[in-house]
Amino acid sequence: MSAQTPRGWWLTERELREWFQQLIADGTKLVGPVDEDDLRIFRQVTSADSISLAAGKTQWSPKEFLLPRSEPLYAYTFEDGAPRLRDPEPLLADQAIVGVRPCDAAGLARLDSVFLSGTRDPHYQRRRDRTTVVSLSCVDATPDCFCTAAGGTPHGEEGADAILIPLAGRWLLRSITPKGAGLLARQRHAWPESTAEHDVAAENQRRRVEESMRRSPVMPEWPALLDRAFDLPVWQHLGERCMSCSICSYVCPSCSCFDMQDEGNPWCGSLCRSWDSCTFGLFTRHASGHNPRPTQVERYRQRVLHKFAYFPMERDGRLMCVGCGRCILLCPAGIDIYEAVRAVVEAQRNEVGASERS
Amino acid sequence: MDNPYRPDLMRIVGVRDETPDVRTLELDFLDREAAREFSTAWGPGQFGHFTVWGAGECVFTIANAPPLRPAGGDVRIECTFRAIGKVTNALRGLASGEIIGFRGPYGNTFPVADWKGRDLMFIGGGIGMAALRSPIQYVLDRRAEFGQIVILNGARTASDLVYREEMWEWQKKDGVRVVRTVDPGGETPEWDGEVGLLPHVFERLALGPDGRAVVVCGPPVMLHFMFLSLEKLGYSPQQVVTTLENKMKCGIGLCGRCNIGPFFVCRDGPVVTWAQMQTMPKDM
Numbered sequence: 001m002s003a004q005t006p007r008g009w010w011l012t013e014r015e016l017r018e019w020f021q022q023l024i025a026d027g028t029k030l031v032g033p034v035d036e037d038d039l040r041i042f043r044q045v046t047s048a049d050s051i052s053l054a055a056g057k058t059q060w061s062p063k064e065f066l067l068p069r070s071e072p073l074y075a076y077t078f079e080d081g082a083p084r085l086r087d088p089e090p091l092l093a094d095q096a097i098v099g100v101r102p103c104d105a106a107g108l109a110r111l112d113s114v115f116l117s118g119t120r121d122p123h124y125q126r127r128r129d130r131t132t133v134v135s136l137s138c139v140d141a142t143p144d145c146f147c148t149a150a151g152g153t154p155h156g157e158e159g160a161d162a163i164l165i166p167l168a169g170r171w172l173l174r175s176i177t178p179k180g181a182g183l184l185a186r187q188r189h190a191w192p193e194s195t196a197e198h199d200v201a202a203e204n205q206r207r208r209v210e211e212s213m214r215r216s217p218v219m220p221e222w223p224a225l226l227d228r229a230f231d232l233p234v235w236q237h238l239g240e241r242c243m244s245c246s247i248c249s250y251v252c253p254s255c256s257c258f259d260m261q262d263e264g265n266p267w268c269g270s271l272c273r274s275w276d277s278c279t280f281g282l283f284t285r286h287a288s289g290h291n292p293r294p295t296q297v298e299r300y301r302q303r304v305l306h307k308f309a310y311f312p313m314e315r316d317g318r319l320m321c322v323g324c325g326r327c328i329l330l331c332p333a334g335i336d337i338y339e340a341v342r343a344v345v346e347a348q349r350n351e352v353g354a355s356e357r358s
Numbered sequence: 359m360d361n362p363y364r365p366d367l368m369r370i371v372g373v374r375d376e377t378p379d380v381r382t383l384e385l386d387f388l389d390r391e392a393a394r395e396f397s398t399a400w401g402p403g404q405f406g407h408f409t410v411w412g413a414g415e416c417v418f419t420i421a422n423a424p425p426l427r428p429a430g431g432d433v434r435i436e437c438t439f440r441a442i443g444k445v446t447n448a449l450r451g452l453a454s455g456e457i458i459g460f461r462g463p464y465g466n467t468f469p470v471a472d473w474k475g476r477d478l479m480f481i482g483g484g485i486g487m488a489a490l491r492s493p494i495q496y497v498l499d500r501r502a503e504f505g506q507i508v509i510l511n512g513a514r515t516a517s518d519l520v521y522r523e524e525m526w527e528w529q530k531k532d533g534v535r536v537v538r539t540v541d542p543g544g545e546t547p548e549w550d551g552e553v554g555l556l557p558h559v560f561e562r563l564a565l566g567p568d569g570r571a572v573v574v575c576g577p578p579v580m581l582h583f584m585f586l587s588l589e590k591l592g593y594s595p596q597q598v599v600t601t602l603e604n605k606m607k608c609g610i611g612l613c614g615r616c617n618i619g620p621f622f623v624c625r626d627g628p629v630v631t632w633a634q635m636q637t638m639p640k641d642m
Binding site: 074076114121126258269298302309 | 359361362363411412414415442443459577578610611612613617620
């Protein structure tokens with residue numbers, strides 16, 4: 001008489017908000033998309049009603065709730081001439097990040113593979129351990145969206161613990177991981193279970209959104225092709241447009257590179273980690289003045305190759321790009337990373353073709 | 359928390375000026391357990407991150423070799439650095455007895471096991487000698503295990519030559535030849551070494567590639583011309599190793615700035631063969 005795990009639950013808007021509010025009441029730090037002035041951004045909320053689950057994506061990803069823009073890695077003070085070092089204070093609350101688009105949830109999974117494989121980063125890990133992600137499937141795609149080209153879908157479950165699918169004015173809620181099940185354990189008995197018809201409707205929605213996306217998939221052979229394209233002149237043309245503002249890295253759900261600086265004085269302070277970007281000139285400049293990547297051409301090439309060649313070659317072909325499209329939307333120079341990748345792949349194919357003909 | 363970014367505390371126990379702007383520090387761990395843990399992982403060629411609180415961290419090669427016979431729990435490390443930026447100038451401002459931070463050892467080691475029974479040549483340009491001092495000490499401590507040893511130490515001027523006192527000690531050992539050189543124009547009236555750029559002096563020595571392992575460390579432009587000279591004299595890319603240098607922050611493969619293609623200098627280097635270097639993209 002093993003209890004069948006329900007395929008999901010069929011929630012009203014009110015039930016959903018009550019669940020969120022209960023999480024807050026239980027002491028969970030609730031984070032979700034909030035409309036603030038003309039931006040939609042992730043914020044910790046004290047009222048479930050302030051969360052916006054309407055169509056569209058947030059201005060930037062929720063990665064700062066796992067990898068803060070700036071965080072102390074340890075603190076130091078000098079007492080009687082002797083340094084005392086202290087680890088950061090323990091985290092006191094669990095957090096639930098809700099309303100995360102599937103591309104952003106996949107971005108968190110990319111951060112996991114940077115910070116939790118190889119040398120594990122305990123600062124990232126402790127936040128990740130206490131975080132549950134409830135994603136939100138997409139009912140439409142904007143022209144910059146290309147999750148389907150980057151290995152995802154508008155209903156993708158990678159990186160999420162539970163997923164919310166808006167259907168006909170109600171919510172189909174599915175639990176994906178034990179963490180997700182834990183988050184809804186208290187309320188789920190009061191909710192009606194979803195049916196096979198809901199699954200069919202969800203599937204139709206996914207297909208409809210996917211069909212509205214025009215960009216063709218990044219193919220498995222592209223990383224190796226790109227890696228061989230390092231010396232091609234096409235980078236010159238692509239990199240010359242980059243202005244080194246690095247907005248692409250800051251809004252990217254999977255960009256993980258960071259800087260470390262002492263913040264303080266000789267008596268007290270901390271070693272701080274902050275987001276950084278490979279498109280900044282100082283990123284790689286040696287103290288001697290030598291810079292292995294002296295211009296935007298080399299820096300932009302690094303950005304593309306790290307995401308579409310080096311990372312996937314090392315990690316089972318998964319890209320360090322989830323196709324959220326924010327960098328395309330926000331680049332002041334109008335650079336489209338997907339088109340850049342295609343252009344380099346094309347150039348490399350022409351190169352190979354030319355050398356075979358000669 | 360097992361915090362990889364929190365350094366161990368080390369006391370400066372010795373300060374030696376190599377040149378007007380290059381200094382060597384001797385450092386002792388304050389904590390014996392930290393010293394023990396460090397020494398179980400330490401090999402020649404590795405590097406560490408050194409902290410001056412309030413200024414920041416910087417990366418240096420560990421410039422001495424693990425002792426042949428460790429004495430109790432005491433581990434002393436040395437670093438040689440040029441005062442060139444914010445942190446290195448702050449470090450230069452510290453005196454013997456003061457405490458700094460250290461985390462490491464990081465990276466791989468020189469292939470010392472492969473060198474057994476072979477003749478060795480160490481070629482260092484400027485502060486590149488700092489990376490060679492650890493393997494030099496290592497092989498001199500085990501002199502009988504290796505063949506003839508040639509050490510070629512070059513600098514821009516006579517006053518920029520590092521380890522000038524120690525070179526006499528190295529030279530005294532059986533089968534060790536030390537050649538000192540300065541760039542043309544860098545000599546003084548008293549200079550009694552060679553005059554010439556390292557690649558030229560190397561070629562003049564006319565030492566062939568048979569049975570010899572070569573280690574060459576120095577600035578990128580020197581490496582470029584050294585490789586041309588090594589090629590000219592018939593050396594194969596497999597018998598030459600060097601160390602890569604890149605801007606680093608974390609030292610543990612996470613911060614994302616020291617890579618050359620998929621190769622992370624902190625994680626996969628810093629020691630590489632010339633052959634490996636030839637397969638890398640020109641991103642250095």
